[in-house]
């Protein structure tokens with residue numbers, strides 16, 4: 001996995017981008033002054049921390065959707081109970097009328 005790293009030149013403090021694998025050491029020459037620098041690319045730490053910071057958001061969304069699901073279920077139960085009560089009431093009324 002090749003990742004772009006921003007390297008700061010020790011000679012002219014110019015910033016340039018180096019493409020390399022993580023956790024490797026490579027020699028790169030500065031495009032501004034030609035200074036040859038040994039660049040040690042870091043082990044990927046930024047991406048997992050980003051992933052961890054995204055996890056709570058997903059859990060919050062999931063908990064929200066669960067809460068919404070519970071509300072929908074409660075409303076569904078209330079509506080269903082109302083329909084059953086109404087139909088049984090109508091059944092009692094019509095059976096009383098038919099007699």
Ligand SMILES: [Zn+2]
Pocket residue numbers: 009010011012013014030031032033034035
């Ligand atoms: Zn330089």
